[in-house]
Amino acid sequence: MFFIRFLVVLLFSFTSNRIPVFSQQKEILKVEIQTSEKSKKATISELHKYEQLRNKKVVSLFIILIVILFFLFYFFYQNNQLKQKIKRKDIKQRILLNVINAGIDNQEVERKKIASFLHDNVNSLLSSAGLHLNVFTTQNNINSEEIQKTKAILAEVHDLLRDISHDLVPALLVRFGLLYALEDLCERNSNSSIVFEFSSTIPTEKRYVEKFEMKLYFIVSELFSNIIKHSEAEKTTISLIEKNNRLVIVIHDNGKGFTTKKTKDAEGFGLNRIRARIKKFKGSFTIDSKPNEGTKIRIKIPLPH
Template sequence: MALSQHPVSAQELKTVSENQKRTSTVSQIKLEQLRNKKVVSLSAVLIVLLFFLFYFVYQNNRLKQKIKRKDTKQKILLNIINTGIDSHETEQKKIASFLHDNVNSLLSSAGLHLNVFTTKHNIQSEEIQKAKNILTEAHDLLRDISHDLVPTLLVRFGLIYALEDLCERNSNSSIQFKFSSSVPTDTRYSEKFEMKLYFIVSELLNNIIKHSEAQTAQISLHENRNQLIIIIHDNGKGFDAEKLNEIEGFGLNRIRVRIKKLKGIFSIISRANENTGTSVKIKVPVS
């Protein structure tokens, strides 16, 4: 028997259509809500990222300013130290020149006149002979002081001769300073350049004598690509080269500052209480 089919009324069709529309609207609302949630979440993430970005930029700028202030203070300090060193070396030169050219000349002249007078009048006097000896002793003493301030050998013949003489004068029965150089002995640099390097090496040799307990030390010089290289090695007890601030009595930081002004490089290899000794390397552009 065939089933009877009821015709769908207009009211039912309308209800179905409204249900479909309602379902579609709900779906759109849910989609819109989901989209809004994603937008809000994304916005929150972007805000957090922007916050961290601004914080990072702020801290980075603060760090840069701090480093800049530190660099500025360091430059000012270096300038003060270098100015003091330059003034000291200039004064040394003036005093040495005054002692050598004036005081020593006066003593020599006095001794000469005394010799002429005693010879002319054939005078034999113990007091006059003592006076001559005193004048000679004063002349030699002032000559040594003048040489210590600014060596005559350095001024007249240059750095190579002066450093070789420095090694000879500091050698004794306790320690021997050996000198070698591939630089021709008649090589001359600017006066200030030679003076600065001479006093730096002199201070390093004094450190070896006072602190290293070494028996031998070697000073060598050579040039390479417009760079003057000075290497000083001793066989002493050494020290912790990484703790320069704790051994400021050595004056190594002042030496580092002076070499830095010459746009050079200063390096130390040393270990405390070992038998490897200490090696110092100075590398400066030739002036």
């Protein structure tokens, strides 16, 4: 009995000593759990903030990418529009040049036909009529004032038609070539107000393709007309050389000149026709001029083969 009591007392003593220890461990465990939960909540909050920041960066990059793509699209669109505009302008210019050149070619063909008709037919008929009239007056010993006036009128008409024929297609150009014709053009345009001087390093007897010579002759003739009408020059020189398989024509006058920056705005149909002719031969046409310092025109055209 005593032994049982002893055991009960011993068990109670052991149990009472262990209770505080378990209690402390429980409190520590609670604190650790609370700390772990706070740490977990803080980690989750930090992860949430990081996720928000990353989403903002992604959205910002996406917006920047859209803006860049928009500007790139706009740039390519404007570039394409500019190319289309330039292409349309080139097509219009080519069509205009073709129309001008076609008109010029037709005019030159008609010039040649009319000149040939006047020279070979009308002038020949007038010469024949004058000859028959001379024979008739000589055989019949007639010296009438009316016949003399008739002879004078026939001679005047003959000279007028010859001049018209020469203006349409100069006989020198057809028979002897460009150089002779241009030298004659200088002589015929020179007068007391203006002198045209001709110089060339090319042999005078050299001939080019007939169509090439005709076009160049009429180009120079038109430029001479512009100089006479507008330049107020006293002296004009024209020089011809062959250089690097090109024919170079330089025309220089000592007239009043003009501002070349405004040349294209002030160009009439005459200069446009000249540019069209030269461009057809794949040549170049430049004008260098200053007020009160005269004008220099340079034409470079590949030599025909």
